[in-house]
Amino acid sequence: MAEIITDETIDYVSILAKLKLTEAEKEDAKADMQKMLNYIDKLDELDTSGVEPMSHVFSFDNVFREDVVTNQDDRDAMLANAPLAKDGQYKVPKTVE
Amino acid sequence: MMDLMKLTAVQLSDKIKAGEITVSQAVDAALDAMEKKDGTIHAFVYTNREHAQKKAAEIQEKIDAGQLTGPLAGVPVAVKDNICTKGMPTTCASRIMENFVPMYQSEAAANLEKAGMVIIGKTNMDEFAMGSTTETSCYGATKNPWNVEHVPGGSSGGSCAAVAAGEVLLALGSDTGGSIRQPSSYCGVTGIKPTYGTVSRYGLIAYGSSLDQIGPVAGNVTDCAALLQEIASYDKKDSTSVKLDDYDFMSALKHDVKGMKIGIPRDYFGEGLDPEVLGPIQKAAAVLKEQGAIVEHFDLGMVEYAIPAYYVIASAEASSNLERFDGVKYGYRAADYEGLHDMYKKSRTEGFGREVKRRIMLGSFVLSSGYYDAYYLKALRTKALIKKAFDAAFAKYDIILAPAAPTTAPRLGESLSDPLKMYLGDIYTVSANLAGIPGISIPCGLDSKGMPVGMQMLGDCFKEKTILQAAYTFECCRGDIFGKEAH
Numbered sequence: 001m002a003e004i005i006t007d008e009t010i011d012y013v014s015i016l017a018k019l020k021l022t023e024a025e026k027e028d029a030k031a032d033m034q035k036m037l038n039y040i041d042k043l044d045e046l047d048t049s050g051v052e053p054m055s056h057v058f059s060f061d062n063v064f065r066e067d068v069v070t071n072q073d074d075r076d077a078m079l080a081n082a083p084l085a086k087d088g089q090y091k092v093p094k095t096v097e
Numbered sequence: 098m099m100d101l102m103k104l105t106a107v108q109l110s111d112k113i114k115a116g117e118i119t120v121s122q123a124v125d126a127a128l129d130a131m132e133k134k135d136g137t138i139h140a141f142v143y144t145n146r147e148h149a150q151k152k153a154a155e156i157q158e159k160i161d162a163g164q165l166t167g168p169l170a171g172v173p174v175a176v177k178d179n180i181c182t183k184g185m186p187t188t189c190a191s192r193i194m195e196n197f198v199p200m201y202q203s204e205a206a207a208n209l210e211k212a213g214m215v216i217i218g219k220t221n222m223d224e225f226a227m228g229s230t231t232e233t234s235c236y237g238a239t240k241n242p243w244n245v246e247h248v249p250g251g252s253s254g255g256s257c258a259a260v261a262a263g264e265v266l267l268a269l270g271s272d273t274g275g276s277i278r279q280p281s282s283y284c285g286v287t288g289i290k291p292t293y294g295t296v297s298r299y300g301l302i303a304y305g306s307s308l309d310q311i312g313p314v315a316g317n318v319t320d321c322a323a324l325l326q327e328i329a330s331y332d333k334k335d336s337t338s339v340k341l342d343d344y345d346f347m348s349a350l351k352h353d354v355k356g357m358k359i360g361i362p363r364d365y366f367g368e369g370l371d372p373e374v375l376g377p378i379q380k381a382a383a384v385l386k387e388q389g390a391i392v393e394h395f396d397l398g399m400v401e402y403a404i405p406a407y408y409v410i411a412s413a414e415a416s417s418n419l420e421r422f423d424g425v426k427y428g429y430r431a432a433d434y435e436g437l438h439d440m441y442k443k444s445r446t447e448g449f450g451r452e453v454k455r456r457i458m459l460g461s462f463v464l465s466s467g468y469y470d471a472y473y474l475k476a477l478r479t480k481a482l483i484k485k486a487f488d489a490a491f492a493k494y495d496i497i498l499a500p501a502a503p504t505t506a507p508r509l510g511e512s513l514s515d516p517l518k519m520y521l522g523d524i525y526t527v528s529a530n531l532a533g534i535p536g537i538s539i540p541c542g543l544d545s546k547g548m549p550v551g552m553q554m555l556g557d558c559f560k561e562k563t564i565l566q567a568a569y570t571f572e573c574c575r576g577d578i579f580g581k582e583a584h
Contacts, residue, residue: 053477057533
């Protein structure tokens, strides 16, 4: 039986997901997630003891390079995409009192 | 003048290289077709004739100087809107990416330009590639050119519909769980999901990073092979890029399947498969058998576990990848907020659509403390078992033959109300992404309503040439199944 999704779970997950759901959206999210988890529970039928979790199908070696700058100074081009910028920097609400 | 949109892409390039037509004429032909048809189909979200014509002139010069001689030089191409194109908007069909214009070129788009192709526009998609119908786009749905009451499939629905409608001969899509193969099937075009690592993901806006792969969409196998050849490359900027010994995919275009071993998984032909899809697939298998292939049925195993494992892994990776959209560096920022955290939350809540939020929530849950082992690690262990099942199959068979989707294209508006049902439609495609293997979808028939059916052929890792050869052979024997053009 799947984990029961409570209002508290939805509130907690919204914090992790940085989403602000309305009460109606929370109810939808609760029902959606419950339905998915009930379905995902199918995986419990499988005996996976001793099976290593596979994150990638090929074993990739870590790719290293010398710590040398190869790109240009693209600051202004990057800031052109920012919703708000000031003095060559991203502008955000005050973060420290 | 002949209708250039009726040529294959390789034929079009040959005519351009022979000086019979110009790159500019090819670009006009595509954009004229687009202007005529896209009001109904809505495959494109961005085009720019002036920019395309400027590029066309540059490429024409290089072709005239003999510097560009590739199989697709001069051909116009469309690019899915989650692949970054320098100076051209790239939005993932999401409000949160509105007005985003990349300041760098994705490696795949750079490879298109290197091959002398002209990017004429960006194609519609499900928001952040999350969906199977192209209905979750913030720009509204794309229509299936075969019947505009039906969806084109997704998430690369814009790319597949654009090719099917003859608005463009070639397009790039991306495939995380079937997003090239399923819409190719629904739209009656040919599409390939390459082996993971074959095409650089640099500049592909990530959904499920361990599953995402860019691939070609075209009207036939030859054009698909040529486009794959041009976009595949080893790229240091993608740490999962793989250096291949052989990029000559077009050399696989041989009419020969004698002795080729083809396995058909019995477990794919049970409940849920529409008999109208089953029929054409069986006929296609019989064609390959007639041509000398050894066709057998076998038990693949693990089929029913692929979708739950996929949705755990893809959602987990999506929730992590989409953390970057916070209203600071690019994209949408909410108008009113109180402090930094409220700005993050409001921007994300207003900027993401429902399906995207649904997957971010599920992904955040399965990665959260206390559930990580039970859901996320369990799914990764399941993935290992799925890979093992495919390894065993490919020890016996060169190719696995299957439908691309259990049905033909559903009607617009029928899918989104029951997401789980929509997810189940990915049953034949998601395993290939989990196992990293390549797959092609090629049209093999029509249902009684005249909607296309796609056959999928899967190969072992880096065996693109095997599936291309089988697909090419089938295409040679298939003839004109459609009898008429789409739309």
